Amino acid sequence: MVKGKGVSRGIALAEQFLVDAELTPRYEEAHDKSAEVETLRVSREMATQELECTIREAASEFGQKEQEVFEAQLLLLDSDDLWKQARKNVEENNQSAELAFHEAIEERIVMFSQLGSEYLRERVLDLRDIRQRVLRCMRRKDSGGDVRERSIILVGREIVPSQLMDRRNGKVCGLAMEAGGVTSHTVLLANMMGIPCVVGAKGLLSQCAAGEDMIVNGFTGEITVSPSEEERQRYQEIHDRMVREAELDRNFMGKPDRAADGTEIPLWCNIAAVRDVKQVLEQDSGGVGLMRSEFLFLGRQQAPDEEEQYNAYRQMADGLEGRPLIIRTLDIGADKQVSYLQLGDEENPALGCRAIRYCLRHKELFLTQLRAILRAGADRDVRIMFPMIASLTELREAKALLAEARDQLNQQGIPCRQDMPTGIMIEVPSAALMAEDFAAEADFFSLGTNDLTQYVYSADRTNPTVSDLNQPYGPALLRLVAHIAEKGNAAGITVAICGQAGQDPLLLPLWLAMGIGELSVSPTSVLGLRRRLSGMTKADCCALLERVLRMQTAQEVVDALREFQTRTEESR
Numbered sequence: 001m002v003k004g005k006g007v008s009r010g011i012a013l014a015e016q017f018l019v020d021a022e023l024t025p026r027y028e029e030a031h032d033k034s035a036e037v038e039t040l041r042v043s044r045e046m047a048t049q050e051l052e053c054t055i056r057e058a059a060s061e062f063g064q065k066e067q068e069v070f071e072a073q074l075l076l077l078d079s080d081d082l083w084k085q086a087r088k089n090v091e092e093n094n095q096s097a098e099l100a101f102h103e104a105i106e107e108r109i110v111m112f113s114q115l116g117s118e119y120l121r122e123r124v125l126d127l128r129d130i131r132q133r134v135l136r137c138m139r140r141k142d143s144g145g146d147v148r149e150r151s152i153i154l155v156g157r158e159i160v161p162s163q164l165m166d167r168r169n170g171k172v173c174g175l176a177m178e179a180g181g182v183t184s185h186t187v188l189l190a191n192m193m194g195i196p197c198v199v200g201a202k203g204l205l206s207q208c209a210a211g212e213d214m215i216v217n218g219f220t221g222e223i224t225v226s227p228s229e230e231e232r233q234r235y236q237e238i239h240d241r242m243v244r245e246a247e248l249d250r251n252f253m254g255k256p257d258r259a260a261d262g263t264e265i266p267l268w269c270n271i272a273a274v275r276d277v278k279q280v281l282e283q284d285s286g287g288v289g290l291m292r293s294e295f296l297f298l299g300r301q302q303a304p305d306e307e308e309q310y311n312a313y314r315q316m317a318d319g320l321e322g323r324p325l326i327i328r329t330l331d332i333g334a335d336k337q338v339s340y341l342q343l344g345d346e347e348n349p350a351l352g353c354r355a356i357r358y359c360l361r362h363k364e365l366f367l368t369q370l371r372a373i374l375r376a377g378a379d380r381d382v383r384i385m386f387p388m389i390a391s392l393t394e395l396r397e398a399k400a401l402l403a404e405a406r407d408q409l410n411q412q413g414i415p416c417r418q419d420m421p422t423g424i425m426i427e428v429p430s431a432a433l434m435a436e437d438f439a440a441e442a443d444f445f446s447l448g449t450n451d452l453t454q455y456v457y458s459a460d461r462t463n464p465t466v467s468d469l470n471q472p473y474g475p476a477l478l479r480l481v482a483h484i485a486e487k488g489n490a491a492g493i494t495v496a497i498c499g500q501a502g503q504d505p506l507l508l509p510l511w512l513a514m515g516i517g518e519l520s521v522s523p524t525s526v527l528g529l530r531r532r533l534s535g536m537t538k539a540d541c542c543a544l545l546e547r548v549l550r551m552q553t554a555q556e557v558v559d560a561l562r563e564f565q566t567r568t569e570e571s572r
């Protein structure tokens with residue numbers, strides 16, 4: 001068993017699937033040449049099937065450009081010369097199938113790199129990708145066809161969002177990482193998708209065995225490689241308990257987001273793509289409090305143009321059937337790197353030119369997004385939110401560009417929203433301290449507690465070594481949140497929370513007491529939070545908050561919150 005930190009609740013048992021480690025071939029001699037040749041044949045078939053399936057999916061879910069990328073790969077993979085060369089390497093040079101294929105691709109990489117053509121040089125990346133795909137197929141024990149049909153646990157040193165979103169990686173039902181931070185974007189996505197996840201599991205990669213089963217326990221942080229019968233039974237018990245809890249939660253379908261004394265906190269959702277809208281409706285949520293638009297920009301070769309963005313935002317708004325959609329403008333940088341945007345090598349990217357800072361310096365890119373959002377909101381409840389605002393000057397500049405985008409559309413006679421509600425993320429201490437001033441110029445606040453925590457404690461959210469500091473129970477963060485809520489409420493604007501802390505059931509009474517006006521959480525958290533909310537009263541929560549705000553350590557706070565939770569649940 002390997003121990004890490006559980007960062008997305010739940011438990012999963014499935015086949016392990018190594019993702020991020022660059023697979024290198026086994027440098028072995030072929031003991032049985034005909035078996036190695038057969039491995040080549042089967043892996044060619046599997047890789048081809050996978051790619052064909054990806055092309056179909058890219059066509060239906062993404063766009064023409066994504067489809068073309070994979071079609072180009074399929075052409076390369078389908079080269080008879082390539083496979084003949086690999087076969088020759090087995091038969092004449094006594095190489096294993098893995099090595100034989102690796103070498104055959106390597107020859108092409110060297111050739112393509114030396115040719116003057118820009119186009120062929122760019123194909124080198126595709127060749128590398130194909131090599132990884134085929135090696136992965138060779139490592140799979142059976143030739144059970146398309147990995148997408150199988151449930152898998154992604155295992156890696158650090159899994160990036162694009163790998164999790166890559167449908168070629170199968171039906172992901174768990175994530176296990178040797179490194180990885182508590183609120184990295186992969187973790188956020190895992191939460192959103194209800195996928196159990198463990199990070200910081202030292203020694204994981206040396207123990208895992210691709211193709212074998214694994215249990216990932218997102219409650220305890222335990223990872224069990226190749227589980228025994230007894231361990232499988234234990235998994236089943238926990239799994240069954242989860243199912244029972246989920247049934248209790250489901251009784252709260254159709255009920256209001258209301259505490260026992262009638263105080264309401266709307267429970268909205270965080271989403272990243274059009275396909276997430278379905279879950280918002282399925283989980284009976286009232287809207288989307290955070291649409292992380294940067295996910296439209298990840299895992300591709302160039303930025304989506306205005307039309308593509310407009311279509312995506314419009315589809316989301318339509319899918320929400322009148323519920324509000326808050327779109328956060330491009331929050332790129334730090335752990336969300338996009339190669340084609342040339343973010344540059346920064347010594348300290350979390351403190352660098354990211355999010356609104358990047359957008360204000362790349363006006364065309366920003367205006368394109370603003371136009372797309374304004375158009376999507378022409379006759380739908382779409383609202384806009386700027387991330388990483390640190391100064392009033394930035395907010396004013398961003399609003400001026402929003403007005404410019406609107407004027408451009410008006411001049412062209414393109415329908416768009418004239419008075420789009422405009423909010424800001426409060427995630428930088430400078431904005432938190434000046435909440436009163438910001439409240440006079442923003443229509444709403446949404447607290448990005450993931451970043452706010454990292455900046456308040458100066459503890460990198462992706463660094464597991466400092467994850468003890470990077471958590472939301474510390475009194476400094478709670479006092480700051482209370483300050484922001486007070487200023488926002490006094491100005492009559494909604495103060496929401498869209499960071500992970502918003503979905504933490506332990507913290508729920510504090511948010512209720514502070515007058516937080518909306519929580520935006522992963523869709524899978526909505527019903528559970530609604531159930532818990534229904535058992536609390538604002539008066540009890542205020543008494544708890546008063547005590548908590550006088551506490552000095554995170555441990556004292558956690559103890560008080562746990563005690564409150566037990567008491568509330570027992571009294572129901």
Ligand SMILES: C=C(OP(=O)(O)O)C(=O)O
Nearest residue numbers: 448449450451498499500
């Ligand atoms: C919601 C937040 O933004 P991100 O997507 O950076 O986690 C946050 O920082 O809390």
